[in-house]
Structure formats: C-alpha cells, structure tokens
Amino acid sequence: MKNMTEAGIRPVDSYNFISCEAGDVENIGFSKIDAFNFVQRERKVLIESGDAASLLKLLQKKQVEDNMFSYDIRTDKLNRLTSFFCMDERSKVDYDCFGDVFIFDTTYRLNKYNRACAPFIVVNHHWQNIFIGGAFIAEEAIENFCWLFDTFLKLAGAKQPISIFTDQDQVMVVALQRVFTSSRHRLCQ
Known part of the structure; x- marks a missing residue:
C-alpha cells in the first residue's frame, strides 16, 4: 500500500486493488479507514522530517549570514x-x-x-x-x-x-x- 501511494495512487484505489487481489475485503485484515490513517501517518512523518530539515537549513544559513x-x-x-x-x-x-x-x-x-x-x-x-x-x-x-x-x-x-x-x-x-x-x-x- 505504501509503495502504491508513493507512486501517486490514491489510498482508496490502492485499497480497492488489494481487496480485488485478495479476493474479498474480509481477506485483507484492515479497513479503508485503517488504510487512510496509515497513509496519513506516513505522510506526516515525511512532512515533519522534511520541515525539520528545511528549518535546520534555514537556521544554518542565517548563522552563516550573521555570525551573532x-x-x-x-x-x-x-x-x-x-x-x-x-x-x-x-x-x-x-x-x-x-x-x-x-x-x-x-x-x-x-x-x-x-x-x-x-x-x-x-x-x-x-x-x-x-x-x-x-x-x-x-x-x-x-x-x-x-x-x-x-x-x-x-x-x-x-x-x-x-x-x-x-x-x-x-x-x-x-x-x-x-x-x-x-x-x-x-x-x-
């Protein structure tokens, strides 16, 4: 599911594909909401680490420009x-x-x-x-x-x-x- 989302496939489409491949929704072991929540958590981690890296880069740049x-x-x-x-x-x-x-x-x-x-x-x-x-x-x-x-x-x-x-x-x-x-x-x- 994570790889599909990274490829740009919407979580609902990923879920539908996986349930089709598994034969039925009951064979998957998680719901659409579980899939959506998983994708949101993964995105938040990526955003946070990206934002943290951007913040550190900004602080370092500011320190180079102003030695005080x-x-x-x-x-x-x-x-x-x-x-x-x-x-x-x-x-x-x-x-x-x-x-x-x-x-x-x-x-x-x-x-x-x-x-x-x-x-x-x-x-x-x-x-x-x-x-x-x-x-x-x-x-x-x-x-x-x-x-x-x-x-x-x-x-x-x-x-x-x-x-x-x-x-x-x-x-x-x-x-x-x-x-x-x-x-x-x-x-x-």
Missing part, C-alpha cells in the same frame, strides 16, 4: 527534532540593555506539530515590548524547560535577569528555580 545569530535544537531518541531556540544579534544587544526583567509565556496556541510557542520578551525604556528570542518546545515538561532556559542563558551571554514574569505553570516554575538561581519569579495574570 545563535540557535540550538533538541532531538528525541530517534533523532527527530523536538524543540529549538534561536536568538539573533539585535536580540542579544536588546537583552544586554533591557534584560533586567523578561516575560516568558507559553500560553499561545500549539502549531500543527503540537509544539508550544515560547517567546522571550523584554520591555525597553519606551515601555515597548521587544522580542529577544523564541522557541518551539515539544511538551511543557521540566526537562524541556530546563533545556530551554539553559540554552537561553548560554546564547544570551549567561546574564541572569533580576525578575522573570510568567503564567502559573508549576512545571515552568520548577525549571525557573533550577536554572535562574539568582532571579526572582513573578506571576503575571
């Missing part, structure tokens, strides 16, 4: 991209100037790969919000937040903020306390 651009990625046991963080030169300068306090919030919608958007925001001397770095993380777990906060510190020159404003996510609070040891955590409602 930094990024880090996190992969799972199967070497699939699970999370990434990036920060450019201007963001590093803005954080150095205005990074005494930053706002971190992951309450934004999940993207199509179920990754939470995690922006880091500071406020400048004109009371304007400035985006200084961003990530997409696989799931809101302590180890993921610890990785993200450690990566942020590494790429931002190890400067700990004085205060951090977040929502009431308990998992995030634990990670903040582990990584930002000299910062105060404040809840933003």
Whole structure:
C-alpha cells in the first residue's frame, strides 16, 4: 500500500486493488479507514522530517549570514527534532540593555506539530515590548524547560535577569528555580 501511494495512487484505489487481489475485503485484515490513517501517518512523518530539515537549513544559513545569530535544537531518541531556540544579534544587544526583567509565556496556541510557542520578551525604556528570542518546545515538561532556559542563558551571554514574569505553570516554575538561581519569579495574570 505504501509503495502504491508513493507512486501517486490514491489510498482508496490502492485499497480497492488489494481487496480485488485478495479476493474479498474480509481477506485483507484492515479497513479503508485503517488504510487512510496509515497513509496519513506516513505522510506526516515525511512532512515533519522534511520541515525539520528545511528549518535546520534555514537556521544554518542565517548563522552563516550573521555570525551573532545563535540557535540550538533538541532531538528525541530517534533523532527527530523536538524543540529549538534561536536568538539573533539585535536580540542579544536588546537583552544586554533591557534584560533586567523578561516575560516568558507559553500560553499561545500549539502549531500543527503540537509544539508550544515560547517567546522571550523584554520591555525597553519606551515601555515597548521587544522580542529577544523564541522557541518551539515539544511538551511543557521540566526537562524541556530546563533545556530551554539553559540554552537561553548560554546564547544570551549567561546574564541572569533580576525578575522573570510568567503564567502559573508549576512545571515552568520548577525549571525557573533550577536554572535562574539568582532571579526572582513573578506571576503575571
């Protein structure tokens, strides 16, 4: 079935062909819906790996163009991209100037790969919000937040903020306390 789909044959036509060859639908062992779901899962894996490769290529290109651009990625046991963080030169300068306090919030919608958007925001001397770095993380777990906060510190020159404003996510609070040891955590409602 997979080979037929790769050849451009629609899943329903593949299913009909296989059932004809087997003599009857009962002889196949799976339904049309099973076949469709299988093909969709296979396509999603291909798209994800293709999108991940495209993202890595873009990040690498950006780093060649701007030697101050930094990024880090996190992969799972199967070497699939699970999370990434990036920060450019201007963001590093803005954080150095205005990074005494930053706002971190992951309450934004999940993207199509179920990754939470995690922006880091500071406020400048004109009371304007400035985006200084961003990530997409696989799931809101302590180890993921610890990785993200450690990566942020590494790429931002190890400067700990004085205060951090977040929502009431308990998992995030634990990670903040582990990584930002000299910062105060404040809840933003």
